[in-house]
Amino acid sequence: MTQRILSLHFDNTDSHLLATYEREGGYRIFRKALQMQPEAVVEEVKKSGLRGRGGAGFPAGVKWGFIPKDTKRPIYLCINADESEPGTFKDRYIMERDPHMLLEGILITCWAIKSSDCYIYIRGEYESTRKVLQAAVDEAYEAGYLGADVTGSGWRCDVTIHKGAGAYICGEETGLLESLEGKKGYPRIKPPFPAVVGLFQCPTIINNVETIASVPWILEHGGDAYAAIGVGKSTGTKLFCMSGHIQRPGVYEAPLGIPFREMLHDYAGGMRRADRPLKAVIPGGSSVPVLTAAEAMEAKLDYESLAELGTMLGSAGVIVIEEGTCMVWALATLTRFYADESCGQCTPCREGTGWVNDIIWRIEKGGATADEFAMVQNLTDNMTGTTICPLADACVMPVKSFLKKFGHEFEEHLQHGGCPQTQPVG
Amino acid sequence: MPKIRIDEHELEVGQHENLIDAARRVGVHIPHFCYHPALTVAGNCRQCLVEVEGVPKPQIACNTPLRDGMVVHTKSEAIQEARRGVLEYLLLNHPIDCPICDQAGECRLQEYYMSHGLYESRRNLDKVHKPKMIDLGPLVTLDAERCVLCTRCVRFCQEVAGTDELYVKERGHESTITTFPGRPLENPYSGNVVDICPVGALLSKDFRFKSRVWWLKQADSVCTSCARGCNIRIDHHWNQVQRLVPRYNPDVNQHWMCDRGRVEYRSINEHRVTEAQLGGRTTFLSDALGHACERLEQLDGDVVVLLSPKLANEDLLVLQHLFRTLYPVKQLVAASLEPEQPQDEILRRADPHPNTWMVRALGLAGDVREFLRRSGARALLVIGDDPIGWDPSLADALDGYDMVAAALTNHNATAAAVLERHGCLLPLATHAEYAGSFTNFEGRVQRFEPALSPYGSALAGYELGIEIAAMLRRGFWPDGESPEQVLSAIWKQLLPAGSDLPEVDWENVPQYGFVPTWRRTARPRSVMVGDTADDAHSWYGHAPKGGADG
Ligand SMILES: Cc1cc2nc3c(=O)[nH]c(=O)nc-3n(C[C@H](O)[C@H](O)[C@H](O)COP(=O)(O)O)c2cc1C
Ligand code: SF4
Ligand code: SF4
Ligand code: FES
Numbered sequence: 001m002t003q004r005i006l007s008l009h010f011d012n013t014d015s016h017l018l019a020t021y022e023r024e025g026g027y028r029i030f031r032k033a034l035q036m037q038p039e040a041v042v043e044e045v046k047k048s049g050l051r052g053r054g055g056a057g058f059p060a061g062v063k064w065g066f067i068p069k070d071t072k073r074p075i076y077l078c079i080n081a082d083e084s085e086p087g088t089f090k091d092r093y094i095m096e097r098d099p100h101m102l103l104e105g106i107l108i109t110c111w112a113i114k115s116s117d118c119y120i121y122i123r124g125e126y127e128s129t130r131k132v133l134q135a136a137v138d139e140a141y142e143a144g145y146l147g148a149d150v151t152g153s154g155w156r157c158d159v160t161i162h163k164g165a166g167a168y169i170c171g172e173e174t175g176l177l178e179s180l181e182g183k184k185g186y187p188r189i190k191p192p193f194p195a196v197v198g199l200f201q202c203p204t205i206i207n208n209v210e211t212i213a214s215v216p217w218i219l220e221h222g223g224d225a226y227a228a229i230g231v232g233k234s235t236g237t238k239l240f241c242m243s244g245h246i247q248r249p250g251v252y253e254a255p256l257g258i259p260f261r262e263m264l265h266d267y268a269g270g271m272r273r274a275d276r277p278l279k280a281v282i283p284g285g286s287s288v289p290v291l292t293a294a295e296a297m298e299a300k301l302d303y304e305s306l307a308e309l310g311t312m313l314g315s316a317g318v319i320v321i322e323e324g325t326c327m328v329w330a331l332a333t334l335t336r337f338y339a340d341e342s343c344g345q346c347t348p349c350r351e352g353t354g355w356v357n358d359i360i361w362r363i364e365k366g367g368a369t370a371d372e373f374a375m376v377q378n379l380t381d382n383m384t385g386t387t388i389c390p391l392a393d394a395c396v397m398p399v400k401s402f403l404k405k406f407g408h409e410f411e412e413h414l415q416h417g418g419c420p421q422t423q424p425v426g
Numbered sequence: 427m428p429k430i431r432i433d434e435h436e437l438e439v440g441q442h443e444n445l446i447d448a449a450r451r452v453g454v455h456i457p458h459f460c461y462h463p464a465l466t467v468a469g470n471c472r473q474c475l476v477e478v479e480g481v482p483k484p485q486i487a488c489n490t491p492l493r494d495g496m497v498v499h500t501k502s503e504a505i506q507e508a509r510r511g512v513l514e515y516l517l518l519n520h521p522i523d524c525p526i527c528d529q530a531g532e533c534r535l536q537e538y539y540m541s542h543g544l545y546e547s548r549r550n551l552d553k554v555h556k557p558k559m560i561d562l563g564p565l566v567t568l569d570a571e572r573c574v575l576c577t578r579c580v581r582f583c584q585e586v587a588g589t590d591e592l593y594v595k596e597r598g599h600e601s602t603i604t605t606f607p608g609r610p611l612e613n614p615y616s617g618n619v620v621d622i623c624p625v626g627a628l629l630s631k632d633f634r635f636k637s638r639v640w641w642l643k644q645a646d647s648v649c650t651s652c653a654r655g656c657n658i659r660i661d662h663h664w665n666q667v668q669r670l671v672p673r674y675n676p677d678v679n680q681h682w683m684c685d686r687g688r689v690e691y692r693s694i695n696e697h698r699v700t701e702a703q704l705g706g707r708t709t710f711l712s713d714a715l716g717h718a719c720e721r722l723e724q725l726d727g728d729v730v731v732l733l734s735p736k737l738a739n740e741d742l743l744v745l746q747h748l749f750r751t752l753y754p755v756k757q758l759v760a761a762s763l764e765p766e767q768p769q770d771e772i773l774r775r776a777d778p779h780p781n782t783w784m785v786r787a788l789g790l791a792g793d794v795r796e797f798l799r800r801s802g803a804r805a806l807l808v809i810g811d812d813p814i815g816w817d818p819s820l821a822d823a824l825d826g827y828d829m830v831a832a833a834l835t836n837h838n839a840t841a842a843a844v845l846e847r848h849g850c851l852l853p854l855a856t857h858a859e860y861a862g863s864f865t866n867f868e869g870r871v872q873r874f875e876p877a878l879s880p881y882g883s884a885l886a887g888y889e890l891g892i893e894i895a896a897m898l899r900r901g902f903w904p905d906g907e908s909p910e911q912v913l914s915a916i917w918k919q920l921l922p923a924g925s926d927l928p929e930v931d932w933e934n935v936p937q938y939g940f941v942p943t944w945r946r947t948a949r950p951r952s953v954m955v956g957d958t959a960d961d962a963h964s965w966y967g968h969a970p971k972g973g974a975d976g
Contacts, residue, residue: 167597184594189469189489344575344594344601345470351515354554354599375548382511385483386472 003229005217005237006210007253010097016132018139021100027145029220033108034153041112045215047223049235053090054080054171054208055285055314057303060215064113064205066195073202075115078180079106081122081133081209082164082171085285086337087317090239091209093251095122095129098213099136103159105212107145108219110157113205118159121176124166134161168341172389173206175343186345187389208315210239231257234302234313242268244320245276256302256313263301264320276322280406284314286334287394289401311401327406328413329424331398332360338395349392352383356399363410366418373414376403428494433501445487445498446474456500457509457538459516459624460576461488464681465585471576473516473538475508476500484508509542519554519599521571529626531639535574554599563591563611565685566620566628570602573627579603579619586682586772589613603627614774617688618681621671632689633669642668645877648864650736650857651687652767653777655866657938658683660691660858660877667691667858667877675938678870684774686767694858697837700882703851711852711883718831718850719897721805725829727753730801733760733790733887734810735779738862739871739930740913741887742781743920745809746788748891750922752900756803759792760785763816775867783865787926787944798823808832808840809887810854815839833890853884860886861909863935871930872939888916 009015009024018026033041046061067075079102083091094102106118122130137159140146148156162180164170170179174188177199198204214236218226227235234256240263243249247269254263260281264270271278281296282288289311291299299305303313321330339357344350359376362368380396387393403410412420427438432445435452446456447463459471467489475484479497484505487498499505516535524530556570580592580603591611595604605611611619620630642661649656649670656679661669670691672683702714722729731749733742742760749755762779769776785791794813798806798820806827814821815838824830830849834841835856844851857864859880863873880886885893892912895901906912914932921927928942 169597189467189486191489191491339598342598344596344598345468345577347470347472347512347515347574350575350599350601351518355515355518371548382508382515386475386508386512388469 002253003237003255004253005229006094006098006101006213006239007251008098009101010093015097016099016136018100018136018143021098026100027104027107027151029216030104030107030111030145031151033111033219034151034155038112038114041108041219044223045112045218048218048226049223049233050211050214050218050226051234051303052208053210053214053238053315054173055085055287057313060207060211063195063207064109066193067113067203067205068196071203074117075113076199076202076204077106077110077113077115077118078173078176078199078204078206079118079120079209079212080171080173080176080206081120081126082168082176083126083209084123084168084171084341085287085315085317086334087241087243087282087319088285088315089241089243090251090316092126092129093239094209094213095126095133099133100140101216102133102209102213103136103140103145105215106159107150107157108215109205109207109212111155115205116156116158118157119180119199120159120161121170121180122161122163123171124164127163130161130163137161167343168337169343169389169391172391175389176206177204184343186343187391189388230255231300231302232304234304238301238313238316240267240301241315241317242320243317245272245322245325246270246320247272254301257300257305258302260296260299260301260318263318268320271320271322273322276324278320279323279325280321280327282319282321282398283316284312285317286319286337287390287397288312288314289397290405292405324425326364326419326421326424327402327409328360328364329419331402332357332364334398335360335395338391342391342395343389346387346392348383349387349395352379352392353395355379356383356395360399363413364419364424368414370414373410428492428496430492430494430496430498432498439492441492443492445476445490445492448492449487449498449500454500456487457534457542458488459534459574460578462578462581462622462681465578465581465622468577468581471512471516471574473509473512475505475512477502477505506542509538513538513542514548516574519556519571520574521553521569523572527569527572527626528629528634528639529572529623533626534624556602560604561610562605562628563616565617565631565688566611567631567634568603569627569629570604572625573603573623574625575601575603576624578622578624579628582615582619582622583611583613586618587613587615588772591616592619614684614686614768614770615682615772617685618672618683622681630669637663637668643877645858645875646673647858647874647877648780648872649683649687649690650780650864651684651690651778652773653775653779653782653867654679654773655780655864655870655872655939656683656687656773657872658687662858662877665878666695677938678866678872679773682773684772686774691858693836694856694878698881698884699834699837699841699851699853700884701853702883703845705848706845711885714850714852715893715897718852719894721829722753722894722898725805727755728803729755729805729807730757730797730803731755731759731807731809732794732797732811732813733758733785735760735762735782735785736857737781737810737887738857738860738874739781739784739865740862740916741810741891742784742788742790743916744888744891746790746922747920748895748900752895753898757792757797757801758790759794759797760788760790761792761794761797762811763794763813765816777867780864780866783867783869787865788922789925795820799826803827805829805831808834808844809890810834812836812838812840814843833885833887835884852890853882854890855880855884855886859884860889861913862886862888863930863932866939868941869944870939870941871935873932873935888912 050060051057169175170185172187175185179185194204252267278293281291335357339353342349342353383392439448458474460468469489474487476487477499558569560568583592620628645660647660649658657673657675659673702711704714749758766776832844833852833854835854858877906915917930917932
């Protein structure tokens, strides 16, 4: 009964080659889309309820509709393949194992939003992935799926891969645009929004790899069929990135709304050690509030259910933490990431991430005072909702939830003058 | 026009007006660091948070589009707390070295701390240390620890100077303003980054350690370094100019001035001619003037007079009236050999003189070399210019005159040549010492006011003219007791008949100057390229925005 949409071809030999993809019926759906009115394609995607898989979960079809109707400027499509959220490694699978599905999704999307230029912004560390993807792009050009005259239709569509230099902030969509333009990856203030003023000052749609890779299936089977999968407004399937203290870390596709318990046991093989039960779960990549074991065991993995639990599905990077892990150390590891990756534009984020990180590390290592610990709450309050991009909030959310749910560990550390364990993780 | 409310004020706003500027108009100051009306909005300091009714989170005022019926609160408790929070972050790694900082007294961080901060420091660990006293270029030094990373300086170099010398290196709390290796901050407008830096991070190498800003007295003036006539403020103390800073004028220079103009004040402070000299001896001004006038009487007009295009409108009006009508001389010319400077699309004009327009309007232009060598007159009078300085070979030409006299501001080569020949040297005031006006390259009349008391017994050009006329008993005019009355009378009474000159109501010249309707349809012919009134704006991509910002 497990529905496979994105990972359908993952296990095929040579799944990354055009020949394999064509054998499976590849690019057939795109030819069908070319016969449709672009507006009809957008309608179909709206109907599917497909939501952005990059983290924010914004409905893709709705976003496409934000492009000004009467624009005289070129429209751009940017594929966000920066995948730098800790705990997230799904886009990589798509690009390595089924790059042509992504390209077909790109072609359909470009047709739908009346764009002829697509940039794939891939994170700098994904060099081997980039090679596979580039080979696929080259093959597609050669076969006439890309280029000045796509499949003899007279329509032009070009895809360019751009490699980042390894900055988390270049995954934020406007940081990505700046970086793509050759500038420092500083997120832009909004308004204006990228759909109106984006890449090179032109209307631009930015979507995650997984979002766009879902599009061919939607066109093939219809928006309604896609919407029938999943629960409520969380339609379709999702690639879950299972990592942490589990038997089989990896990427698993499942319909949205799957219980965490099922994902852990049936897909990821359960906890890695029988004597170490579950302690906590970060369900959506490092930037979302943590769940306790009890909460997680009752949780369903979809946008609404997790929101009810005060956390988020995010990029579905599910980080599983076992008993015996020092939560102060775990948080310190995360705050170090945000302090390091803050682009440094906004005062509260630039100074706040550094300050909070400083205090958390000194709680872990010894040297922090009880006053400082109390202060973290107020410091993080002053960081939320007052910055250009959500990175500051992304740092605050784990911090606040760790303090709320595992506060006693922080107090133990303070009393002990540092971490009471010899090793933070077993 | 949309109507909005800011606190208790109702106001109409422009479609694209910035909320910070709109608030300023009704006297509400929204604290801000990164916003500057002439630069793009960066929205990074987050100090300008306000509450907009109907929007759940505080919004940054600098990037909030104005909508009809919008209600903005700037003083609520939540906003006070948010401002305090941002300030705390800004001061987190700040060295708080106000007692030794040159910005103290005009620092936003200091001001806002006093009005919105005033909390106990909660930081009890080492601050992030960054480099200090970094030499960025010929005019500017950086203290990276004092920097609040508002990127005003970076945006200035990108958007106004167009040279991109500055950028932010590193990320997060390690972010530091810097230049690229081997590329110092040396664009011709670099000094402006010091003015727009809201804190003491960028300092003028020329001004630092010279004076506390609260000692400075200020006077509105106009730069005399080129034909643009940028509006400036003279900051002075101990009757010395301490620095020149640009003064906002939307029609002339926006918020900026060039580096050359900025350091030009040195000649006001140094090497001044302060007393009259006659026959090799210092003497009373009245004695020297009396002597010179006696000679003039004897020469009965066998005299040539060289004026400077750096003289003010009023100086030129009086002197041309004196030497054309009251005491006609053989030849009267206003010209200088000072070489042209690089011109650009931003502010700088090739013509290094502030008043060439008026010189041409009065028909006073001429060739200095030709004039000095072939005048055939027995006496030479130079007022304001330094022909020998610009061309030392002209010194010989002075030997052809029975008498040489000069009224000069500085001890320059011409002054030396006059003294060598036992001529008469008179002290002349600079534009920092009297009130008057210049006419810039587009015909804009702009007033300047006195900053200093005159050096020694120096007289303004027009005062000198009036004195000479009185001594020659050729009529005493114009009417008036106070300088203001005299200056307006000059404009009312001395416009040469049939000239191109407009009537200028001196006392009512508006703040930003004005371009009068010059009487003849054809404007005085100009030799400068691109001399159109329009290109006053061409360096600034879009129409200038309103609002003066410090
Ligand atoms: C700090 C930060 C990092 C982000 N990194 C990524 C990323 O690596 N990949 C991604 O697809 N979206 C990332 N996003 C989300 C993007 O800004 C954007 O919402 C997304 O690319 C939109 O595509 P979607 O609607 O298909 O999800 C990030 C957002 C933030 C604030
Ligand atoms: S919130 Fe942080 S990461 Fe985002 S733009 Fe501001 S400083 Fe940069
Ligand atoms: S040096 Fe001054 S102007 Fe430049 S970023 Fe720092 S505070 Fe702003
Ligand atoms: S002035 Fe608005 S964010 Fe800096």
